[in-house]
Amino acid sequence: MTVPESPIRLLLADDHPVVRAGLRAVLETEPDFEIVADVPTAEQAVALAAQLDVDVVLMDLQFGGRMLGSQATASITAREGAPRVLVLTTYDTDADILAAIEAGATGYLLKDAPPEELAAAVRTAAAGKSALAPAIALRLMDRMRAPATALSRRETEVLQLVADGLSNAQISKRLFLSQATVKSHLVHIYSKLGVDSRTSAVAAATGQGLIRR
Template identity: 60%
Template sequence: MIRLLLADDHAIVRAGLRAILEESDDIDVVGEVATAEAAIAYCTTTDVDLVLMDLRFGSGTSGVEATATLRDLPNAPNVLVVTNYDTDSDILTAIEAGACGYLLKDTPPAELLAAVRTAAVGQSVLSPAVASKLMTRVRKPESSLSPREIEVLGLVEAGMSNRAIGKALYLSETTVKTHLVHIYAKLGVNSRTSAIARARELGAI
């Protein structure tokens, strides 16, 4: 069972997300909060597997700042950003803060549920719209995979988790996630499986 916390400053958004998520037998929405500070406070006293985090709240701590704080907790929950904002800097800043993935609020319910299950185990996920935006941004002659990105993708192909890849390459787990975001963008994909398949097609791995 995935223990999930909703963090969004709009009650109607939280209600909509809860309605979708609670239809699944493997997801338990254990709480909801309206501020980033409340999300941090909740997770310091309650076991949570995944936080669905808005990027911007009305005031105070941002979703990015809260994500970084949450990921430093002893029993750190995974964080999946769900927001209306899709600028390159927003996406990359959130991932670098430790978020497992990035979805837009217009993501179809089936994709949201799939992303929640993926992010809950610490795997990276991007909504197709976000992956497409990043791909368009980096689609240049120099956008081929770097040696390090090929190395990371090769370990993904071997079935290793982000944490295991980080240990193998002496990188932080956050750095591995950032590499994966760049890989997804360059290959025009939004999942580990698709990245491996596309890289094989291109002869990159």
């Protein structure tokens, strides 16, 4: 790989100091990379991505704070001439992956990726091409192949509340629905997931990463 005249300018966003240091250490050795900043919050990532001249943002998905990585990704990619966003996360729930891609992320990597893979993904992203980790790509393929597993937005919402331990009555109040509607959603969820009870639905959905645990 030849070293280009202008280096790829990177912004790192992760709430773990150790991970930021690790990314710095791994990426700084690449001659064509320049790390312009690293920040511990999604808010700062949004702010700096706008202020500084950045090519690629490496963004964690789960921050300790309130703003989600996917929201930050959406904010960053919304503006003109926005940098590419490479999502970098540990665990991979289907919902998160889809949220990130919908938010405009150019790529999606797992933190256990080897350094070379990481560097390659950054270059791919800088070139404007999408970079998905093999495990993630597989997930998406599975998703495409079995569209039955895809829960609708509302269904996911209901199932998440079920997983939080709410009864049908509580869910109906929370979402301003009748219990009949909640039951109806659940029937559809069960048939899509191939189960026949709320607990097994939660187990199946968490297993597939459809909802947060």
